Amino acid sequence: MHDLRLIRENPDAFDAAMARRGLDPVAADILSRDEANRALLTELQQGQARRNEASKAIGQAKAQGDEETAQALMAEVGDLKKRLPEIEDEQKALAEQIEAILAALPNIPAEAVPDGASEDENVELKTIGDLPAFDFEAKDHADLGPPLGLDFETGVKLSGARFTLVRGQIAKLHRALGQFGLVTLSGDHGYEEVYPPLLVNDESMYGADKLPKFAEDLFQTTDGRWLIPTAEVSLTNIVRGDILAEDALPLRFVALTSCFRSEAGAAGKDTRGYIRQHQFEKVEMVSITTPEASDAEHERMTGCAEDILEKLGLPYRRIELCTGDLGFGAARTYDLEVWLPGQGAYREISSCSTCRDFQARRMNARYRPEGETKGTRFVHTLNGSGLVVGRMLVAILENGQQADGSVIVPDALRPYMGGMELLEPAR
Structure with missing residues (x-):
């Protein structure tokens, strides 16, 4: 607002x-x-x-x-x-x-955001990691995954298009990724672990700038509640209507939740494979801070998401979104794009945004500066994808694939998978 x-x-x-x-x-x-x-x-x-x-x-x-x-x-x-x-x-x-x-009007872009009409004018800031070199033709995860437990056909049978049944060793990898992201961000980076509601009311969706703009991309229940498209909605609204003490800031929350999106605005995109689903899991970060600290918090949050990728040994790049690709509520956004050998391209795997006071005004979320007894200011809110489980799973499959169809499990995930080192295709 x-x-x-x-x-x-x-x-x-x-x-x-x-x-x-x-x-x-x-x-x-x-x-x-x-x-x-x-x-x-x-x-x-x-x-x-x-x-x-x-x-x-x-x-x-x-x-x-x-x-x-x-x-x-x-x-x-x-x-x-x-x-x-x-x-x-x-x-x-x-x-x-x-x-x-x-x-209905989007947030004001930060001065540092580059001008541009579309994603083609986003700016690459850095590239980390060496691209894998294979002595065989790399497969797309949609071809590599089914023998390992990505069951696209049964998912469609159970629920329809853009649903997948994940089973066996891939289900273990899926669980391990969520737990690894949650433990890393709470343990190594100081985010408070939260298990929030997956169903929220109109006020929560409005406060997180998802209503009225994105109603068609959401799922609504028969009693009027909404299934969250991201834990950002629940976590950001923790402070809705509150007046916080300045010395209580920053607040940093992290949650591993299921997310639900109708993908109405993405018709025809990524219809094959596991990249764009109606239901997926994500480890989400949210920060609540003062205006003076929000730019530094944005860098910190993006660094936390980068740490996840580096611990998993995945090559990636950081992109600054231009004005034409900036999300509705964001004042500035860094996207992290991971290399997918099967597609021969970098694809978005994390997005970290500062919304400044845009969401706070909708939520009436404020803080009282230290030493003041009456005056209040709006907080700044930030959100970031710490680990999108499905997309990270795709990245691990494609980057860790071997000629025989097996996939190497990253060292960081093995303790969460009972020491498993290799995903092996069914024979």
Whole structure:
């Protein structure tokens, strides 16, 4: 959500920020509605004050035997009682229009974000690790996985497209990845482990900027709750409506959860294989901090996600997203892309974003600066994929594959798999 006061103070700067997102100027329309809204509020307040004043004067006029004045005042109060609810309804409707417009506008990009129209203009910041060299033709995970336990056919039979049954040794690898990510981020990097609800209410989805913009990409239950598309929703909303002490910050949360996405906005993408599923598991990081510390926290969070990849021995690169590829709620985003030999390309495996105060305004999440007794400021929120289990599983299969179809298990995962060193295809 945007600060209406800042739009009033510098509408040109706001329009310039939206232009970087590829949007037409909108400040004039917002301010026109805002001016009308404030005029209605003034009219409402003045009318309420006059109604109260006239109501008192009625009694005084009657006490003085001035019936003519009393009748005139009663008529005025009657007119006000009819008009004031109409003004109130008009003002409420206009305020809702303004909020709906603001809620549909993406976050302002940070100054450091490169301008660009699409992902083709993202900027590579660094590349880590050597690409594997095979003396055989590398397979895509969709071909490599079925003999190892990726059962695409049964997943479709049970639930439909974009569902997969994971069984046997691959199921062990799947479990190991989730546990490894959770233990690493909580143990080595100080994130507080959380097991949050997977079903949340409208307020939580709105606070994490998923509603109303992304409703079609979500699953909703018959009682109106929503299945989380990422634990970011649950973890970020822990502080919704709270006023935190500055010395309690930063808060750092990590959770391993199932995630659910309808993928309505990704029709036709990655229909083959295990990369884009309706249900998947992810180890998610969320930080709540002060504005002064959020940029450093963004670097720290991205470094934690990189540590996961490096512990698993996977080659990757860090990408800075340009304005045209930036997520709706993000002010700045680093993507980590892992090398997939079967595709001969880098693919996104982690995304770490700072939302600044965009989500905090929607959640009314604030903190009280140290030494102050009354004033509050909005917190900054950050979120990052510590380990997307399915995509990491794909990366391990493709990078660790051997000529006979087996796959080497990374050293870091072996303690979580009973010492298993190799995934071997069924014969």
